[in-house]
Amino acid sequence: MASDPTAGGAPADMPVDPDTLDIPPRPESAAEWQRLVEQLQAEKADLQDKQLRALAEAQNVRRRAQQDVEKERKFAVERFARDVLSVADNFGRALSALPADLDSLDPALRNVIVGIQATDRELQSVLERHGVTRIASLGKPFNAEFHQAMMEVENPDVPHGTVVQELIPGYLIAGRLLRAAMVAVSKGGPAAGAAAASAN
Template identity: 80%
Template sequence: MASDPTAGGASAEMPVETPEENLDIPPRPAGQEADVQQLQAEKAELQDKLLRALAEAQNVRRRAQQDVERERKFGVERFAKDMLSVADNLGRALSALPKDGDVSDPALRNVIIGVQATERELQSALERHGVTRVKSLGKPFNAEFHQAMMEVEDPTVPTGTVVQELIPGYLIAGRLLRAAMVGVSKGGPPARAASNEN
């Protein structure tokens, strides 16, 4: 069955209206040309302001995310510095106590074991929060991580090697929290260049 364009009662001679014939758009008056240009200029200016505002909002959001990330990493810095003095005092207490095998009194032995366990737990808690100890002994002196407190005459090790650690140094999330206070050798063969690996 062929399709009949006149089916459904539509006349084959019915003219098809174009959109231009349907619209009653009045002709533009001559004085409005300047208004149109002014409106287009305002539109362009507003679009520019919008784009700048969107860019500024994106920058503010990015800076806020960076601040949150920095605070997450380094927010415990003040607290960690305070805890380092506790770690130092525990270390001093352990170095002042006799070694575990040299103690005959069981009560004193238990105190020593308890202080050792407390120091290990404190170091573990610091590490969980991104605070790590700088490894200094036997390494070449590096001013980024070490503070030289004295020179030690030792011809058996290269000059500039850390041979004594007075106070340990710490890093927080890879950034220096406290420099290690060390004794550096002198009088030995020339040292190799200091490395950043600690």
């Protein structure tokens, strides 16, 4: 018994009308075949271009994410290092207040001082291992990139603009400025260039 087309859909052997299918017409000439090939090649090139752009964008996203992570890590290290510098400053102040002749002190007190000196050296070593290095300032020409002038000292014996006193040491981290050194700068002496010329 034949199936009723209105009952549950058309039977499997029901003929299909080709006019209802979206099939491009078959090229009938070499020119039409050539145009079809060129069209397919253009579509292929467009898809390849979109794929390359998508891959490049994904790579850029990964690179930006890595840069953000690295930047945050550096900022975190810098914040921690800047906090540790206050500890190093306190050690420096304590050591600078010590008398020059430690042999005259009580042996017990002398041992405490030796321990403080050893701790300060270890702290400086730890900072250096993590890329934090102290800026050498004394006797150097003033450099606004690394120094912050807190006062001027009259001294005709040294070239003008020479760092003659370091109030608070400065530090670099991985070659970048972490904290500028607070210094006293000489005035009244010869210009740095003139002093160098006379020395030669």
